[in-house]
Amino acid sequence: MADDRDRPNPQQPRPVKLEIDAETAKGRFVNAAVVTHTEDAFFIDFALAYPRQPVRVLSRVVMTPQHAKALLRTLADNVARFEKRVGEIPERPLPNVSGSDPEPSN
Numbered sequence: 001m002a003d004d005r006d007r008p009n010p011q012q013p014r015p016v017k018l019e020i021d022a023e024t025a026k027g028r029f030v031n032a033a034v035v036t037h038t039e040d041a042f043f044i045d046f047a048l049a050y051p052r053q054p055v056r057v058l059s060r061v062v063m064t065p066q067h068a069k070a071l072l073r074t075l076a077d078n079v080a081r082f083e084k085r086v087g088e089i090p091e092r093p094l095p096n097v098s099g100s101d102p103e104p105s106n
Contacts, residue, residue: 028046028059029048030048030058031048031049032046032055033045033047034047034057037065037068040064041062041064042062042064042065042067042068043060043061043062044061044062044063045057045059046058046060
């Protein structure tokens with residue numbers, strides 16, 4: 001009979017090993033994000049905005065609604081931990097950046 005310690009616990013998240021190439025690891029600075037959604041997916045456009053220039057989208061991330069909700073929780077948790085350690089992050093008014101809504105899928 002197998003010991004309960006040998007079975008994976010569905011409540012325990014399994015560690016994930018991430019692989020990243022050198023170019024991606026450098027990262028890209030963005031100072032704007034536009035979020036849109038359909039019934040099936042969330043679209044997050046990460047962009048760079050300079051004064052008196054068009055806002056340029058540098059990357060689009062598409063995810064399921066379940067992953068979007070998990071991302072929301074993860075970001076909230078990380079912001080809370082950051083503010084506990086470093087101090088409150090001051091908020092500024094967000095610019096009104098409009099993006100085109102993705103077409104709903106059929």
